[in-house]
Amino acid sequence: MYENYWQQMGERTTVVIPGWQSMSYFSDVKNPCWFLEPEFAKQVVRLHNVVGNAVTDGRQIVVGTGSSQLFLAALYALAPKDGSEPMSVVSAAPYYSSYPSMTDCLKSGLYKWAGDARSFNKEVPYIELVTSPNNPDGFVRHSMVNRTGGILVHDLAYYWPQYTPISSPADHDLTLFTVSKATGHAGTRIGWALVKDLEVAKKMIKFIELNTIGVSRDSQLRAAKILEVMTNTSENLGSFDSHESFFKISYHLMAERWQLLRVAVNRSRAFSLPDFTPGFCHFLNQDSQPQPAFAWLKCEDDHVEDCESFLRGYKILTRGGRHFGVGPKYVRISMLDRDNNFDLFVKRLSTIQS
Amino acid sequence: MYENYWQQMGERTTVVIPGWQSMSYFSDVKNPCWFLEPEFAKQVVRLHNVVGNAVTDGRQIVVGTGSSQLFLAALYALAPKDGSEPMSVVSAAPYYSSYPSMTDCLKSGLYKWAGDARSFNKEVPYIELVTSPNNPDGFVRHSMVNRTGGILVHDLAYYWPQYTPISSPADHDLTLFTVSKATGHAGTRIGWALVKDLEVAKKMIKFIELNTIGVSRDSQLRAAKILEVMTNTSENLGSFDSHESFFKISYHLMAERWQLLRVAVNRSRAFSLPDFTPGFCHFLNQDSQPQPAFAWLKCEDDHVEDCESFLRGYKILTRGGRHFGVGPKYVRISMLDRDNNFDLFVKRLSTIQS
Numbered sequence: 010m011y012e013n014y015w016q017q018m019g020e021r022t023t024v025v026i027p028g029w030q031s032m033s034y035f036s037d038v039k040n041p042c043w044f045l046e047p048e049f050a051k052q053v054v055r056l057h058n059v060v061g062n063a064v065t066d067g068r069q070i071v072v073g074t075g076s077s078q079l080f081l082a083a084l085y086a087l088a089p090k091d092g093s094e095p096m097s098v099v100s101a102a103p104y105y106s107s108y109p110s111m112t113d114c115l116k117s118g119l120y121k122w123a124g125d126a127r128s129f130n131k132e133v134p135y136i137e138l139v140t141s142p143n144n145p146d147g148f149v150r151h152s153m154v155n156r157t158g159g160i161l162v163h164d165l166a167y168y169w170p171q172y173t174p175i176s177s178p179a180d181h182d183l184t185l186f187t188v189s190k191a192t193g194h195a196g197t198r199i200g201w202a203l204v205k206d207l208e209v210a211k212k213m214i215k216f217i218e219l220n221t222i223g224v225s226r227d228s229q230l231r232a233a234k235i236l237e238v239m240t241n242t243s244e245n246l247g248s249f250d251s252h253e254s255f256f257k258i259s260y261h262l263m264a265e266r267w268q269l270l271r272v273a274v275n276r277s278r279a280f281s282l283p284d285f286t287p288g289f290c291h292f293l294n295q296d297s298q299p300q301p302a303f304a305w306l307k308c309e310d311d312h313v314e315d316c317e318s319f320l321r322g323y324k325i326l327t328r329g330g331r332h333f334g335v336g337p338k339y340v341r342i343s344m345l346d347r348d349n350n351f352d353l354f355v356k357r358l359s360t361i362q363s
Numbered sequence: 364m365y366e367n368y369w370q371q372m373g374e375r376t377t378v379v380i381p382g383w384q385s386m387s388y389f390s391d392v393k394n395p396c397w398f399l400e401p402e403f404a405k406q407v408v409r410l411h412n413v414v415g416n417a418v419t420d421g422r423q424i425v426v427g428t429g430s431s432q433l434f435l436a437a438l439y440a441l442a443p444k445d446g447s448e449p450m451s452v453v454s455a456a457p458y459y460s461s462y463p464s465m466t467d468c469l470k471s472g473l474y475k476w477a478g479d480a481r482s483f484n485k486e487v488p489y490i491e492l493v494t495s496p497n498n499p500d501g502f503v504r505h506s507m508v509n510r511t512g513g514i515l516v517h518d519l520a521y522y523w524p525q526y527t528p529i530s531s532p533a534d535h536d537l538t539l540f541t542v543s544k545a546t547g548h549a550g551t552r553i554g555w556a557l558v559k560d561l562e563v564a565k566k567m568i569k570f571i572e573l574n575t576i577g578v579s580r581d582s583q584l585r586a587a588k589i590l591e592v593m594t595n596t597s598e599n600l601g602s603f604d605s606h607e608s609f610f611k612i613s614y615h616l617m618a619e620r621w622q623l624l625r626v627a628v629n630r631s632r633a634f635s636l637p638d639f640t641p642g643f644c645h646f647l648n649q650d651s652q653p654q655p656a657f658a659w660l661k662c663e664d665d666h667v668e669d670c671e672s673f674l675r676g677y678k679i680l681t682r683g684g685r686h687f688g689v690g691p692k693y694v695r696i697s698m699l700d701r702d703n704n705f706d707l708f709v710k711r712l713s714t715i716q717s
Contacts, residue, residue, distance in 0.1 A: 015383035022383075024581075028376025028589060029369035034549040074428050074552075074575040081574065085469065107573070114573045115439065116472030195388040196580035198428075219461070219468045220435065221428040225579040226550035227378075235382060 010345045011193030014258055015235075022238050024231040031226040041207065042214050044223030045072045052236035053186075053201055059243045060256070060292050062168050063179045063186070068203040069210035072224045073217060076166060076187035076200030080138075081111060081220070083162045083183055083202065086212035087136050088119040097123035097131060100138040101153040102334030103145050103305070105164070106341075108138060109334075125334055126153040140164040142173045145333050145341035146283055147301025149173065166190040167302055171259035174288035174297045183209065188232045190302060192239060192255075193345070198225070199232040243292075260293065263300040266344055266351060270304055273359035280358070281307045304342045316340045323357050364699045365547030368612055369589075376592050378585040385580040395561065396568050398577030399426045406590035407540075407555055413597045414610070414646050416522050417533045417540070422557040423564035426578045427571060430520060430541035430554030434492075435465060435574070437516050437537055437556065440566035441490050442473040451477035451485060454492040455507040456688030457499050457659070459518070460695075462492060463688075479688055480507040494518040496527045499687050499695035500637055501655025503527065520544040521656055525613035528642035528651045537563065542586050544656060546593060546609075547699070552579065553586040597646075614647065617654040620698055620705060624658055627713035634712070635661045658696045670694045677711050 015022060036046045050070050057063045073079035088096040098112050102125040112122040123129055126137050137159045141150040144167065152161055163181040167173065169191050184203045189195035204210035217223065239255045252258075274280050285299035306327070308316035315337040317329030330339030342354065369376060390400045404424045411417045427433035442450040452466050456479040466476040477483055480491050491513045495504040498521065506515055517535040521527065523545050538557045543549035558564035571577065593609045606612075628634050639653035660681070662670035669691040671683030684693030696708065 012383050012386055015381075015386070018382055020381070023379060023381045025377060025379050026585060027369075027374070028372055028592070029366050031550045032366055032369070032548050034543075036550070074579070075577075077573075078575050111573050114570070115469050118470030118472065189388075194386050196385045196390070196577070198575060198577060198579045216468070219431075219465050220574065221432050221552060223429075223550070223552060225428070225552045225582040227585050228579040228581045231380060231581050238382070 010262065010347065010351075011259065012347070014255060015193070018238055018253070022235050024227075024234050026227055026230060031230065034223055036223075036226055036229070041069060041211055042071050044214075044217070044226075045070060046226055046229035046233060049199075049201075049229040049233040049236075052233045052240065055240045056191075056236045056243075057178070057203075059240050060170065060175060061178050062170075062175050062292070063165065063184060063203055065203060068205060069207055071202040071204055071210050071213045071217070072229060073200045073202065074221055074224050075189065075198045076164065076185045076202075077107070077111065078217060078220065078224075079185050079200050079202045079213065080108075080162070080164070082213035082216040083185070083209075084112065084117075084120045084136065085216040086209045087160050087162070087183075088117075089134075090119070092119070094133075095119055095121040097121065097129065097133060097135040098138065099123045099126040099129045099135055099154065100140065101126040101150065103143070103330065103339065104138070104334050105140055105144045106328060106332035129154055135159045136162060138162050138164060140166070142167045142299060142301055145303045145328075145339075146305040147173075147285065147299055147303065148283065149299075170256040170290055170292045170297070171263050172301055173299045174290035175292040176288055177291070182206065188235070192232075192235050194232065194235060197228045197232055197235075199228050256292065260297070260300075263344065264298065267298070267300040269351075269355050270344070270358075273355045274306070276359045277361045279308065279310045279313075279361050281309050300344075302343070302345050304344055306340050306342060308338050308340075313338075323361055325354055325357050364616060364701065364705075365613065366701070368609060369547070372592055372607075376589050378581075378588050380581055380584060385584065388577055390577075390580055390583070395423060395565055396425050398568075398571070398580075399424060400580055400583035400587060403553075403555075403583040403587040403590075406587045406594065409594045410590050410597075411532070411557075413594050414524065414529060415532050416524075416529050416646070417519065417538060417557055419557060422559060423561055425556040425558055425564055425567045425571070426583060427554045427556065428575055428578050429543065429552045430518065430539045430556075431461070431465065432571060432574060432578075433539050433554050433556045433567065434462075434516070434518070436567035436570040437539070437563075438466065438471075438474045438490065439570040440563045441514050441516070441537075442471075443488075444473070446473070448487075449473055449475040451475065451483065451487060451489040452492065453477045453480040453483045453489055453508065454494065455480040455504065457497070457684065457693065458492070458688050459494055459498045460682060460686035483508055489513045490516060492516050492518060494520070496521045496653060496655055499657045499682075499693075500659040501526075501639065501653055501657065502637065503653075524610040524644055524646045524651070525617050526655055527653045528644035529646040530642055531645070536560065542589070546586075546589050548586065548589060551582045551586055551589075553582050610646065614651070614654075617698065618652065621652070621654040623705075623709050624698070624712075627709045628660070630713045631715045633662065633664045633667075633715050635663050654698075656697070656699050658698055660694050660696060662692050662694075667692075677715055679708055679711050 187200035290297035327340035463476040541554035644651035681694035
């Protein structure tokens with residue numbers, strides 16, 4: 010979806026890396042995160058300051074091979090090394106479908122997946138993943154476990170103006186972001202964490218050392234260039250016009266897509282979508298509508314038990330609710346596909362009658 | 364050490380990536396390893412064919428964020444998911460110092476570090492890591508566990524003509540390579556595995572999905588370019604002269620350094636180095652001398668217990684033998700540092716008298 014925009018930006022985001030550059034493992038030996046490219050760190054801070062979606066002061070930036078690696082690094086850093094049993098990891102359903110498998114794939118003795126945060130009632134310490142806006146359903150979220158003693162990890166991959174109103178700068182202990190959802194560059198595999206406690210950050214850095222001995226410097230340099238252009242077009246600086254603003258253009262694209270989708274869903278009457286409340290976006294300086302990167306579609310037809318296989322019959326590929334810890338009446342559909350695919354999906358959906 | 368060479372190659376290894384390229388997660392949807400860049404895979408095969416250090420026919424190539432990630436992926440793929448206890452992972456001492464911490468850092472229920480392969484005698488299945496030439500001591504290695512039932516993982520990071528004679532193409536079940544040791548581009552974080560059994564490869568791919576959702580496409584494109592130039596200069600094709608051959612130049616650089624080091628060690632008489640037997644290198648088409656990427660130095664002075672702290676007193680930074688599963692009389696020193704640092708190290712070493 011974002012490809013067109015970056016094509017229009019032309020050479021401004023082209024990265025050129027000569028063969029003899031960035032050869033060493035080390036990006037910045039003076040930084041606790043020795044594999045963090047200073048230019049990438051600088052552009053992360055600039056972008057958050059311009060968008061106003063996260064406090065960066067007094068935070069250690071930890072770069073990761075996507076936010077997946079940072080999620081695992083956070084579990085490693087937060088779970089006690091000598092606990093009598095693995096620490097519980099929870100998130101309110103519907104939750105990001107990869108959390109359980111990522112948490113449990115190595116049968117770690119440090120942490121284990123403990124399911125839906127809403128029903129978690131064990132009297133033990135726990136890590137709660139707060140994804141806001143939430144993947145898959147797009148709602149703004151806060152901690153859901155009804156007691157103290159938990160450690161929160163905020164996954165704010167979608168807390169950008171094109172998806173949700175920016176109400177205030179996030180100011181949490183440990184926050185994850187990723188280039189893939191902000192700019193569309195998923196193949197670059199770059200994410201970052203903002204970490205308040207330096208000791209926690211150091212443990213995350215240790216994990217990334219043990220896991221991949223740092224993070225691709227080439228990708229960080231590329232990501233830095235892309236974030237720089239995003240920030241410049243948002244500040245309306247230099248040679249950029251306001252109609253080149255990445256977030257404004259993306260916001261309107263998402264708005265268009267959501268409108269098309271809602272028309273199709275209303276026409277078909279076999280489905281429903283979440284209803285969102287608009288909020289004031291301090292970045293766009295206007296009321297703005299939540300318009301998530303995923304549509305969380307519910308099948309309203311009583312005769313349909315399994316919405317995923319029902320839609321597959323209409324050549325619409327989705328991910329069923331069971332993966333997200335809820336029932337099969339729900340499916341998740343990407344709203345970020347290429348124009349052609351999105352148009353085809355909406356067309357097919359609108360023909361289905363209950 | 365390799366920086367000069369790549370500078371001389373000029374723009375031939377410069378990579379240019381426009382902002383709209385390689386945005387998707389997917390590199391090649393038809394490949395089981397869907398995050399493998401076809402151009403990178405092609406250059407890996409070409410390079411192995413020209414160097415003659417590994418059979419690629421009938422192998423699945425799996426790309427990783429360095430060979431560290433591939434090592435972890437191999438453990439995940441080879442350990443049974445439902446074993447009554449974690450599978451033992453062994454390697455003959457002295458072994459690569461990161462193996463134990465990488466294996467045990469998450470207290471996995473799938474596998475655990477079980478120490479020196481030579482003393483391993485439990486009647487259970489095991490994974491043996493065979494590093495050849497070995498890090499830290501540079502010797503060519505084969506399996507050391509004296510019984511059957513083991514699964515071998517061959518770490519051939521240093522099986523390149525500048526370090527060791529290429530005696531024949533490696534033809535193992537699961538072999539790891541990494542760009543960092545072949546070309547010097549450590550910051551690019553790209554490694555690859557050659558895997559005979561497709562089911563094992565698929566599990567490794569699954570691990571990398573869960574760990575980092577693929578591997579930086581930018582880095583793969585850069586690595587492809589670098590490997591391409593290495594192969595071209597080795598084939599003596601097109602616009603390259605034979606004096607531009609990466610491996611010939613690197614071989615002579617390493618030979619020079621080892622000669623300087625041996626002179627210094629002989630002069631000081633406080634230390635000894637391993638003695639290697641030359642062998643015929645089918646790539647260089649001549650007898651060639653093993654000249655490892657690390658010097659495995661033994662302190663011969665009876666009054667010195669801890670060689671690492673002894674050398675620190677002379678401002679020589681090393682890694683002590685205990686990290687590698689042996690005694691503190693040994694230290695490992697990099698032979699790949701920049702010219703200035705290497706010269707300083709040799710100078711300082713030669714002044715030490717027993």
